[in-house]
Amino acid sequence: MQLQAVSKRFGEHTAVETITLAIAPGEFFSLLGPSGCGKTTTLRIVAGFEMPSAGNVFLHGVEITARPAHLREIGMVFQHYALFPHLSVFENVAFPLRLRRTQAAEIQQRVSQALEMVRLPGLAARMPTQLSGGQQQRVALARALVFHPGVVLLDEPLGALDLKLRKAMQLELKTLQREIGLTFVYVTHDQEEALTMSDRIAVMERGRVLQVGDPRSIYERPASRFVADFIGVSNFLSGRVREAGVEAAIELDGGGMVRAERPADVTVGQTVTVAVRPERMRLEGTPADTTVGPDRAWNALPGVIRELVYTGSDTQYFVELGGSGAVMVRVPNDAPLEGRRPPRRGDQVRVRWEVGSTAILIA
Amino acid sequence: MRDRAWPLPAYYFALLALLYLPLVILLVFAFNSGTILVFPLKGLTLRWFGQLFATEALMRSLRNSLLVAAGSSLVATVLATCGAIAFVRFRFKGKGLFITVALLPLYVPFVVLGVALLLLFSTLGIPRSLLTIGAAHSVVALPYAMLIVTARLVGFDPHLEEAAMSLGANYWHTLRRVILPLIAPAIVAAWLTAFTVSFDEFAIANLLVGREPTLPVYLYSQLRMTARLPLVVAMAAVVMVGTLSIFLALIWLRRVVVRTPASAAGATSALTARA
Numbered sequence: 064m065q066l067q068a069v070s071k072r073f074g075e076h077t078a079v080e081t082i083t084l085a086i087a088p089g090e091f092f093s094l095l096g097p098s099g100c101g102k103t104t105t106l107r108i109v110a111g112f113e114m115p116s117a118g119n120v121f122l123h124g125v126e127i128t129a130r131p132a133h134l135r136e137i138g139m140v141f142q143h144y145a146l147f148p149h150l151s152v153f154e155n156v157a158f159p160l161r162l163r164r165t166q167a168a169e170i171q172q173r174v175s176q177a178l179e180m181v182r183l184p185g186l187a188a189r190m191p192t193q194l195s196g197g198q199q200q201r202v203a204l205a206r207a208l209v210f211h212p213g214v215v216l217l218d219e220p221l222g223a224l225d226l227k228l229r230k231a232m233q234l235e236l237k238t239l240q241r242e243i244g245l246t247f248v249y250v251t252h253d254q255e256e257a258l259t260m261s262d263r264i265a266v267m268e269r270g271r272v273l274q275v276g277d278p279r280s281i282y283e284r285p286a287s288r289f290v291a292d293f294i295g296v297s298n299f300l301s302g303r304v305r306e307a308g309v310e311a312a313i314e315l316d317g318g319g320m321v322r323a324e325r326p327a328d329v330t331v332g333q334t335v336t337v338a339v340r341p342e343r344m345r346l347e348g349t350p351a352d353t354t355v356g357p358d359r360a361w362n363a364l365p366g367v368i369r370e371l372v373y374t375g376s377d378t379q380y381f382v383e384l385g386g387s388g389a390v391m392v393r394v395p396n397d398a399p400l401e402g403r404r405p406p407r408r409g410d411q412v413r414v415r416w417e418v419g420s421t422a423i424l425i426a
Numbered sequence: 427m428r429d430r431a432w433p434l435p436a437y438y439f440a441l442l443a444l445l446y447l448p449l450v451i452l453l454v455f456a457f458n459s460g461t462i463l464v465f466p467l468k469g470l471t472l473r474w475f476g477q478l479f480a481t482e483a484l485m486r487s488l489r490n491s492l493l494v495a496a497g498s499s500l501v502a503t504v505l506a507t508c509g510a511i512a513f514v515r516f517r518f519k520g521k522g523l524f525i526t527v528a529l530l531p532l533y534v535p536f537v538v539l540g541v542a543l544l545l546l547f548s549t550l551g552i553p554r555s556l557l558t559i560g561a562a563h564s565v566v567a568l569p570y571a572m573l574i575v576t577a578r579l580v581g582f583d584p585h586l587e588e589a590a591m592s593l594g595a596n597y598w599h600t601l602r603r604v605i606l607p608l609i610a611p612a613i614v615a616a617w618l619t620a621f622t623v624s625f626d627e628f629a630i631a632n633l634l635v636g637r638e639p640t641l642p643v644y645l646y647s648q649l650r651m652t653a654r655l656p657l658v659v660a661m662a663a664v665v666m667v668g669t670l671s672i673f674l675a676l677i678w679l680r681r682v683v684v685r686t687p688a689s690a691a692g693a694t695s696a697l698t699a700r701a
Contacts, residue, residue, distance in 0.1 A: 112588055132591040133599075145589035149607050158603075159593035206593065216592075 064109065064214055064246065069118030071104050078104040080270040081118070086248060088213075091240050093249045095257040096267035097293070102250045105267075106216050109248060111135050123213065138207030138215040142222045144199045146191040152178070152202050153187040159210040177205040180239065197228050204236075214246045221256070233259050254294045258282065266290050282340075288424045291338045298344070298390040299424075300337045307331050311423060317386020321362045323421035336424040341393035343420035346380065346406055347413035350398035363415045366390075368408050380406065382414055390414060449666060456663035458656065474660035481657060487644035488661075491625055494556050494640055498563035499571075499620035505564070506571035506620075507613055511605065514579040515587070529569045536566065540633035547634070555636035562630045567620035574619060578612030611682040618676050622669060641665065 064086040071079040079101040086092045094102035107113045109120060111132030120128045127135055146155050156174045165173070178184055181201035191199055200220055207215055220236075221229045237260045240247050251257050257264050258278040265275045266289075274286040285291035288299065302321065306312035311325040313335060321337055329335065345352040347363060366382040369389065373396075380392040392414055406412060456474060458467045478484060509528055513521065531539065543562050547554060586608075590600040606613075628642040635643050645661060648654045 110588075110592060112591075131596070132588070133594050133596045135592075136594070137592060139589065139592035141585045141589060143583065143585065145583060145585040147586060147590075147604055158590070158595075162594045162599060203589075206589075210594065 064123075064248070065121040066105070066109070067119045067121070069105070069108060069115045069120065071101075071108060071113060072116045077270050079108070079115075082270075082272055084265060084272065084275065086246060088246050089244045091237065091247045091249065091260055091262045093251060093257040093261040093264045094267060095251055095254060095264050095293075097252055099269070100267040101270040102252075102267050103218055106218055106248065106250050109214075110137060110139055110216050136210075136212050138210070138212040140200070140203050140207050140215065140217045140220045142219045144191075144196075144203040144223075146199055146202055146206075148191055150191075151187065152183075152189050152191065152194070155191065155202055156187075156206045156209050158206065163210065173209055174205075177209040178202075180208065180243075181205045182235075196224050197232065200224065200232065204239075208243070208245070212245075214248060217247060217249045219251055220249075222251075229256075236260065258294070266293065268293075283422075285338065285422060285424070288336055288338070291422065291424060296341055296391070296393075297338045298341060300339075300384075300388050300390070302335065302337060302387075304329055304331050304333045304335060310418065313337055313423070315364075315384075315387040317384065317388070319364050319385065319387050321364070321421060322359075322418045323423050324419060326423055328425070329423060333425075338422040338424055339390070339416055339420055341379070341391045342377075342395075344390065344392040344414050344416045345394065346382075346392060347415050349394070349406060350403065351394045352415065359418075361415050361417050362421065363413045365411065365413050368406055368410045368412060371406070371408060378405075380412075382412060384414065452659060452666070453663050455656070456660045458659075474656045475664070477657055478660055478664070484644065484657065484661060487639045487641045490556055490638045491641035494560045494563060494631075495621045495624040498560045498567060498624045499617050501560075501564040502567035502571045502620040503613060503617040506568055506616055507575050507609075509568075510572050510575035510579055511601075514576060514582075515584070528572055531566050532569045536627065536629040537633075539566065540630035543630070544633050553636060554634050556638050556640075558634045558636070559631050559640060560624075562634055563620075563624040563627060566627065566630065567623045570623060571616035571620045574616040575609060575612050578609045582608060611679055615676055615679045618672055618679070622672055626665065626669060 064084075066082050066084045069079060069082045070077065082101075082105060084092075094105060096102050104113060108115050111127070111130060111134075115128065118128075119126055122135070122137075147158065150158065153174055156177055157170050160170045160173060174187065175184070178187060181204050183198060183201050183205070186194065186198065186202075191202065194202065200223075203220070217236075221232050224232060233256055236247075249257075249260065258281075261278060263275060263277050264281050266273045266281065268289050274281060274290050276284075281290065282294055285294060285297075291297045291299075300315050300321070302313040302315035304311055305314050305320070307325055307329050309325065310322050311329050313321045313323065315321060315337070323337065364384045364387065366384040366389075368380050369383050370381040372379040372381075375396075377393050377395045380394065381389060382392055383389045454467070457470050457472065509524075512518070513525060513528075518524075539562065543558070544554075547558055552558060582605075586604055587600050590604045591597075595603065626642055627640075628646065631640045631643050632646070639647065641661070645658050648658050
């Protein structure tokens with residue numbers, strides 16, 4: 064599926080601005096972003112419920128921009144399931160097949176198959192109102208799959224479920240998608256969900272696509288401050304570029320030098336933001352300090368622990384780095400203490416992290 | 427604290443009695459064997475009910491009323507359903523004007539509307555008849571029907587139609603298999619309301635009547651003849667019971683229409699507006 068320079072305006076407001084995406088067959092592709100970023104509008108354009116103000120949509124190489132929704136052979140799963148309340152589970156799933164005038168025997172077989180696939184074998188006779196949220200969502204999925212569409216669109220389908228169920232369904236959806244080999248286009252505002260399930264993610268903000276990539280590159284190499292901030296947690300320090308060779312050296316606002324692998328377009332004197340993930344940082348000298356190699360391989364900054372938070376699996380240290388700002392250091396609680404006392408509030412420490420874990424952000 | 431509240435229920439029941447006493451008296455006099463409406467009753471009889479069926483003119487007017495009510499309610503309901511679906515689901519210019527015009531008959535006194543239509547028909551050279559009454563009743567009943575169906579549609583998940591379309595249903599299929607089945611109770615309620623509105627409507631029918639009167643018009647014309655009075659009373663009693671049973675059927679239907687608070691509020695307000 065391809066979107067070429069697709070835009071959508073509602074009167075004065077531009078919901079989607081010149082979006083170009085290419086989604087490969089069999090891919091689990093997510094549109095991720097905060098509310099109002101245009102991800103649902105984009106999905107609706109693909110589904111055929113909205114006409115783009117500009118741009119084209121292609122499916123299997125064929126242009127479908129003007130094709131009405133009911134002729135697109137695309138399955139869709141909605142956040143609140145949209146099951147037909149006056150039809151039983153069986154009839155709900157059979158609905159697309161009856162429209163296509165499938166024979167009764169084949170309908171019976173395919174509906175049972177679809178219900179088996181979503182792990183709801185015995186519930187065919189029930190009415191939607193008699194099912195739990197998770198079950199309703201599975202019926203909605205079965206209904207969207209039963210007519211063998213090439214692409215399935217999912218609009219925050221797990222949003223209405225409680226946390227535990229959501230996590231379980233995330234894995235199920237991922238497994239199902241891989242088993243059948245369908246292309247999924249998934250809309251969510253939950254970055255953890257997107258990272259868990261997707262082959263590739265498009266991060267969107269205010270109608271634009273900021274970055275497209277697989278979860279690892281989006282997380283480790285965010286292209287902008289927004290992406291770094293939206294995905295996971297990041298520490299941000301601002302400073303000015305002093306050297307721009309193979310590595311860049313940045314002088315932070317409060318003094319202190321930081322080195323990073325230099326991205327292509329950084330010049331001396333430029334004001335930049337340095338971003339480091341909390342889990343990449345360690346406190347020097349503590350048992351959990353895993354930064355190894357010669358001094359030049361890591362950055363170190365002195366600071367004072369202002370606060371620490373124990374979260375069970377790890378401990379978060381909030382360290383103030385002189386005039387350069389504060390960072391959060393996330394340390395797993397797996398290192399044995401070996402007789403040393405753990406860091407406390409008020410301790411003077413040095414925060415270390417590997418140079419390779421430093422990202423430079425311009426915007 | 428309870429003492430201060432007691433006048434209120436007493437007041438309420440007194441009011442109810444005041445409202446419904448005339449109807450009860452009417453029912454009582456339907457069984458009176460005397461021809462003068464005075465207490466004490468002369469005797470109890472079912473004679474008048476029997477005579478009802480013998481009076482040809484009366485039966486004809488009843489038939490006319492039923493025809494007009496059936497025809498106008500059908501037209502009003504079909505139009506109202508189309509209008510409600512268009513209003514709730516589609517985007518088009520002039521929606522505000524559309525709904526204002528559709529609901530206008532609610533604010534125009536029936537007599538005014540009757541006179542206006544009378545002028546219109548005579549200008550166009552259309553003779554007055556049951557057809558003209560039926561047309562007028564369609565107009566009058568339309569807003570009630572539309573409110574009822576709209577209320578149901580508003581409480582309806584809009585994604586259901588999109589889901590149907592994503593599964594391959596064009597708009598016609600979506601209407602037939604998803605929308606209409608789900609608003610069917612509301613359509614029936616709208617139809618019954620329109621029927622009731624038409625059946626005992628008097629002002630317009632009186633102005634637009636041709637050679638064939640509707641029941642209320644006929645009954646009114648008989649009031650001058652004191653000998654006919656018990657017949658009129660009996661007929662009125664029958665109509666009252668008939669209308670009451672339709673109303674009860676509506677209330678029963680309301681329990682089916684009510685799926686969401688929105689549709690309950692809408693249907694209730696529409697029904698109470700009628701009463």
